Amino acid sequence: MARLVMKFGGTSVADIDRIRNVAHHVKREVDAGHEVAVVVSAMAGKTNELVAWCRAASPMHDAREYDAVVAAGEQVTSGLLAITLEGMGIDARSWQGWQLPILTSDAHASARILDINGAELIKRFKERKQVAVISGFQGIHKDTGRITTLGRGGSDTSAVAIAAAIQADRCDIYTDVDGVYTTDPRVVPRARRMDKIAFEEMLEFASLGAKVLQVRSVELGMVHKVKIFVRSSFDKPEDIDPHGTPPGTLICDEEDIVEQQVVTGIAFSKDEAQISVRHVPDRPGIAAAIFGPLAEASINVDMIVQNVSADNATTDLTFTVPASDYQRSLDVLGKSKSAIGFDRIDGATDVAKVSVIGIGMRSHAGVAADAFKALAGRNINIRAITTSEIKFSVLIDAAYTELAVRTLHSLYGLDK
Amino acid sequence: MARLVMKFGGTSVADIDRIRNVAHHVKREVDAGHEVAVVVSAMAGKTNELVAWCRAASPMHDAREYDAVVAAGEQVTSGLLAITLEGMGIDARSWQGWQLPILTSDAHASARILDINGAELIKRFKERKQVAVISGFQGIHKDTGRITTLGRGGSDTSAVAIAAAIQADRCDIYTDVDGVYTTDPRVVPRARRMDKIAFEEMLEFASLGAKVLQVRSVELGMVHKVKIFVRSSFDKPEDIDPHGTPPGTLICDEEDIVEQQVVTGIAFSKDEAQISVRHVPDRPGIAAAIFGPLAEASINVDMIVQNVSADNATTDLTFTVPASDYQRSLDVLGKSKSAIGFDRIDGATDVAKVSVIGIGMRSHAGVAADAFKALAGRNINIRAITTSEIKFSVLIDAAYTELAVRTLHSLYGLDK
Numbered sequence: 046m047a048r049l050v051m052k053f054g055g056t057s058v059a060d061i062d063r064i065r066n067v068a069h070h071v072k073r074e075v076d077a078g079h080e081v082a083v084v085v086s087a088m089a090g091k092t093n094e095l096v097a098w099c100r101a102a103s104p105m106h107d108a109r110e111y112d113a114v115v116a117a118g119e120q121v122t123s124g125l126l127a128i129t130l131e132g133m134g135i136d137a138r139s140w141q142g143w144q145l146p147i148l149t150s151d152a153h154a155s156a157r158i159l160d161i162n163g164a165e166l167i168k169r170f171k172e173r174k175q176v177a178v179i180s181g182f183q184g185i186h187k188d189t190g191r192i193t194t195l196g197r198g199g200s201d202t203s204a205v206a207i208a209a210a211i212q213a214d215r216c217d218i219y220t221d222v223d224g225v226y227t228t229d230p231r232v233v234p235r236a237r238r239m240d241k242i243a244f245e246e247m248l249e250f251a252s253l254g255a256k257v258l259q260v261r262s263v264e265l266g267m268v269h270k271v272k273i274f275v276r277s278s279f280d281k282p283e284d285i286d287p288h289g290t291p292p293g294t295l296i297c298d299e300e301d302i303v304e305q306q307v308v309t310g311i312a313f314s315k316d317e318a319q320i321s322v323r324h325v326p327d328r329p330g331i332a333a334a335i336f337g338p339l340a341e342a343s344i345n346v347d348m349i350v351q352n353v354s355a356d357n358a359t360t361d362l363t364f365t366v367p368a369s370d371y372q373r374s375l376d377v378l379g380k381s382k383s384a385i386g387f388d389r390i391d392g393a394t395d396v397a398k399v400s401v402i403g404i405g406m407r408s409h410a411g412v413a414a415d416a417f418k419a420l421a422g423r424n425i426n427i428r429a430i431t432t433s434e435i436k437f438s439v440l441i442d443a444a445y446t447e448l449a450v451r452t453l454h455s456l457y458g459l460d461k
Numbered sequence: 462m463a464r465l466v467m468k469f470g471g472t473s474v475a476d477i478d479r480i481r482n483v484a485h486h487v488k489r490e491v492d493a494g495h496e497v498a499v500v501v502s503a504m505a506g507k508t509n510e511l512v513a514w515c516r517a518a519s520p521m522h523d524a525r526e527y528d529a530v531v532a533a534g535e536q537v538t539s540g541l542l543a544i545t546l547e548g549m550g551i552d553a554r555s556w557q558g559w560q561l562p563i564l565t566s567d568a569h570a571s572a573r574i575l576d577i578n579g580a581e582l583i584k585r586f587k588e589r590k591q592v593a594v595i596s597g598f599q600g601i602h603k604d605t606g607r608i609t610t611l612g613r614g615g616s617d618t619s620a621v622a623i624a625a626a627i628q629a630d631r632c633d634i635y636t637d638v639d640g641v642y643t644t645d646p647r648v649v650p651r652a653r654r655m656d657k658i659a660f661e662e663m664l665e666f667a668s669l670g671a672k673v674l675q676v677r678s679v680e681l682g683m684v685h686k687v688k689i690f691v692r693s694s695f696d697k698p699e700d701i702d703p704h705g706t707p708p709g710t711l712i713c714d715e716e717d718i719v720e721q722q723v724v725t726g727i728a729f730s731k732d733e734a735q736i737s738v739r740h741v742p743d744r745p746g747i748a749a750a751i752f753g754p755l756a757e758a759s760i761n762v763d764m765i766v767q768n769v770s771a772d773n774a775t776t777d778l779t780f781t782v783p784a785s786d787y788q789r790s791l792d793v794l795g796k797s798k799s800a801i802g803f804d805r806i807d808g809a810t811d812v813a814k815v816s817v818i819g820i821g822m823r824s825h826a827g828v829a830a831d832a833f834k835a836l837a838g839r840n841i842n843i844r845a846i847t848t849s850e851i852k853f854s855v856l857i858d859a860a861y862t863e864l865a866v867r868t869l870h871s872l873y874g875l876d877k
Contacts (some may be wrong), residue, residue: 061517095537101477102541103548110547113555114540117533121511124530125518131526132519139529143559144606190560 047214048080048170052181052204055089056221057278058122061129068129069282070219071176075135077287080170082177082211084204085126087118108153112183112194116142119180119200127178137176140166142183142192147203149184149193156184156193157261158202163210170211179207198259205262209269216271217293218258219278224294225250225257227310227459232447235460238292239309243299246309247273249402249436253312263296272297299404307405307412308457311450315397315443317347318371319428322378324359324388334385335362338377344370348398348431348440359388363429365440368394396428397446400438401453413437419456425449463630464496464586468597468620471505472637473694474538477545484545485698486635487592491551493703496586498593498627500620501542503534524569528599528610532558535596535616543594553592556582558599558608563619565600565609572600572609574618574681579626586627595623614675621678625685632687633709634674635694640710641666641673643875644727648863651876654708655725659715662725663689665818665852669728679712688713715820723821723828724873727866731813731859733763734787735844737779738794740804743770750801751778751794758793760786764814764847764856775804779845781856784810812844813862816854817869829853835872841865 051074053067067083074081086092095115099106123139130137142149145165149156169175181200184193195202201218208216224238225247242250244267251260257275266273276293285291299305325331332351339346347365354360366374371394378390406412413432420427420439425448429440441449454460467490469483483499490497502508511531515522539555546553558565561581565572585591597616600609611618617634624632640654641663658666660683667676673691682689692709701707715721741747748767755762763781770776782790787810794806822828829848836843836855841864845856857865870876 061514064518098477098537098541099544102480102544105548106544107547110540110543110555112540113557114537114544117536117540120533120536121514121530124526124528124533125514127526128515128518128522128530131523132521139526141529141608192557 046078046080048211049074050082050084050204050208050211050213050216052084052200052216052218053086053278054200054220055086055092057219058085058126059089061125064122064126064129066282067126067278068133068135070278071130072133072135073282073285073287075174075176080174082166082179082207082213083126084179084181084200084207085119085122086181086200087122091118091121109191112153113192116180116183116192116194119182123178123180130176130178135176136173137178140177140179142180143185143190145179147184147206148187149195151186151189151193153191153193155196156186158184158195158206158265159187161206161210163207163212166211179203198262201259201262202265205265205269205271205273208271209265213271215274216266217274217276219276220257221278222257222275223277223280223292224275225296225310228312228450228454232313232450233454233460236454237459237461239294241295241297241302242309243302243404244296245299245435246402246404247296249400250310250312253314253398253400253402253438266296270298305405306403307409308401308403308459310402310459311399311453312402313397313399313446313450315446316368317365317396317398317440318368318374318394319363319365319392319396319440320371320374320378321361321363321391322385322387323361323391325362326386327354327358327360331385332362334381335378338381339366339374342373342377344374344377348429348438350429350431365396365398365429395443396440397443398438398440399446399449399453400436401457402436403457404435406435406437415456416453419452420449423448423452462494462496464627465490466498466500466620466624466627466629466632468500468616468632468634469502469694470616470636471502471508473635474501474542475505477541480538480542480545482698483542483694484549484551486694487546488549488551489698489701489703491590491592495703496590498582498595498623498629499542500595500597500616500623501535501538502597502616503538507534507537525607528569529608532596532599532608532610535598539594539596546592546594551592552589553594556593556595558596559601559606561595563600563622564603565611567602567605567609569607569609571612572602573677574600574611574622575603577622577626579623579628582627595619614678617675617678618681621681621685621687621689624687625681629687631690632682633690633692635692636673637694638673638691639693639696639708640691641712641726643725644866644870645729648729648866649870649876652870653875653877655710657711657713657718658725659718659820660712661715661851662818662820663712665816666726666728669730669814669816669818669854682712686714721821722819723825724817724819724875726818726875727869728816728818729813729862729866731862732784733781733812733814733856734784734790734810735779735781735808735812735856736787736790736794737777737807738801738803739777739807740775741778742802743774743776747801748778750797754793754797755782755790758789760790760793764845764854766845766847781812781814781845811859812856813859814854814856815862815865815869816852817873818852819873820851822851822853831872832869835868836865839864839868
């Protein structure tokens with residue numbers, strides 16, 4: 046007997062037939078004797094519809110009202126799944142964020158979960174094997190009692206937080222892919238599904254644009270040591286042996302992975318834009334002068350490269366922003382031109398970031414050097430480089446993205 | 462300065478444009494200096510969609526889950542209207558049933574309001590003139606903390622209950638007709654809109670099938686002395702003088718109506734079926750033997766006519782049920798044939814009930830006798846008669862409904 050959280054996204058609950066399919070997945074685990082909490086998203090398309098209405102009502106809408114509106118999507122799905130489960134003879138009930146409660150911060154539309162009381166759920170597991178069907182994505186602000194939501198992909202975070210609160214043995218994320226791959230299989234057909242990946246690595250993957258899981262759900266899993274299992278919601282429930290090992294990827298502690306490879310996978314993102322600020326005075330506070338206004342405009346700056354100046358007077362500073370924020374970034378910097386004192390700004394939107402990830406890098410030298418050599422061998426020019434303990438990223442011309450990813454995927458022995 | 466509740470139904474909030482129109486109605490009252498609480502239904506069609514999903518999920522669905530699903534409709538509308546009002550520069554916030562809270566009984570899907578705490582709303586009126594936008598139709602069960610709904614048309618009841626809780630000067634029900642008419646204008650083109658009608662009379666109208674207001678909302682208004690004003694939501698907000706007297710019908714206390722007429726209006730219903738149980742033994746308990754099983758089957762029995770038996774041995778008993786329950790009623794009675802001991806059952810579904818309503822009847826004799834004479838003059842046969850203090854009803858062949866209504870409408874001087 047195990048205690049499981051099962052999370053299903055919008056595609057998996059898009060209509061009554063798919064909700065019934067989800068119910069069969071749940072029934073399988075219940076029949077196997079497990080205690081089950083299910084976390085559901087809104088039906089596919091519903092959140093978009095509700096968001097569009099909010100925007101049409103007023104472009105500058107109150108985030109607290111936005112949250113009340115969009116949270117209705119998950120409320121509908123949790124009730125419908127509970128009804129479906131009960132129709133199959135399974136004791137179940139729905140829980141809204143405010144009912145458990147799932148207490149959050151007051152950052153409406155992107156609130157953080159502060160506390161979840163799992164006692165009532167555990168009591169009901171023990172007393173009557175009741176399945177808890179919980180609305181993902183939503184919570185309640187601890188002081189005001191108003192509905193909050195966690196931001197896009199927030200149901201993943203709900204699921205992992207609930208798994209932590211009820212000390213679940215595993216948090217199964219049912220999604221439209223059957224696990225986490227060494228890189229995007231559409232780019233590299235020889236990409237492999239990983240059986241296991243460490244939290245730290247998954248964090249890099251998620252941050253770098255692999256859209257399998259919301260970043261915060263991985264952070265939460267790491268902090269609370271919740272085993273997260275990414276698996277396919279398209280497998281037929283009746284084909285799955287509840288006592289066997291289904292296909293999927295387990296996101297777990299580093300020490301739970303016996304054979305750790307040096308490089309785990311290659312991530313990439315084409316939604317990047319590069320901005321180079323030329324000949325800025327090389328004085329204390331110059332970075333703050335540049336990045337302060339960008340932060341105030343809520344522009345997410347990623348790779349930052351600043352070289353030591355050759356003349357001790359001026360330097361060039363290069364960084365990347367999301368491509369969608371490129372023009373806005375130029376505008377913000379243009380307004381601060383006199384405060385920063387730069388000469389000119391160069392920019393490019395046809396750039397891509399390719400990242401090599403692996404915990405093993407910590408103890409292996411020369412991993413990045415191998416990459417630089419291989420890319421040079423393909424005549425791929427590297428515009429900028431950043432590194433962290435367990436990954437390094439290169440900024441290249443977007444046209445070479447696929448070639449670079451394939452080259453590195455082979456280089457580190459990740460091909461099937 | 463007055464304190465107002467404004468209630469808008471599903472047609473009035475069917476899309477963002479209409480919600481904006483509602484916001485203009487609200488703005489008009491706010492600009493006139495009034496304190497305003499708005500009660501909204503779900504967007505037209507949404508509740509039906511949610512109900513259909515519940516049925517598709519499981520035909521025998523849990524009413525508690527049904528309530529969680531359908532209450533989402535009002536949640537969306539209240540948030541969208543609050544956003545729209547804020548976009549027009551009006552301080553507003555949405556309130557769900559569980560937030561105020563609106564405490565109800567545990568009769569899920571047809572719960573009764575037990576208590577509403579209006580203190581927070583009044584505080585916000587006083588402190589900042591904030592408009593309260595409240596989800597109609599929904600509440601929370603006082604013990605379990607689960608979402609409840611009030612049944613179809615429940616938003617009317619929400620509005621009147623909130624008006625009572627905040628001691629509103631008036632509860633405006635915006636609807637697709639501009640008031641309560643002496644009878645259905647589609648049947649009698651000379652029907653008049655009443656300026657005022659007493660609660661007791663409106664209760665009869667609502668019970669007898671005039672679908673302007675939910676019956677319970679009128680009961681609540683009567684008990685708490687809430688003035689209910691039925692008016693059109695199609696009037697352009699800018700055409701209305703907030704200090705003038707708009708067209709509509711005020712439902713109020715009998716003593717607030719100066720010139721009380723003997724007959725106020727004529728109601729009718731064609732959704733009736735007549736059942737006559739022939740030659741039942743005339744003994745104590747026979748009515749219970751017949752109506753007990755019908756009540757257990759949740760069949761709503763209306764007119765009941767039992768004559769004193771001529772031979773002190775057997776009697777005939779006639780009553781009406783909704784036409785949709787006719788066949789089921791026959792089945793239920795058939796099963797109890799030996800317990801009741803009747804000879805045979807006659808029935809008819811092509812019957813209609815025509816009712817004459819007026820508080821003045823209390824003090825005027827011969828009102829019904831005039832009707833019987835007038836109907837006889839038209840060769841309309843009366844199948845059964847029931848009376849109460851302020852109304853009487855006749856059961857006739859359905860084919861004569863319109864003729865009977867027009868005849869009575871003229872008889873009592875109700876024509877324009």
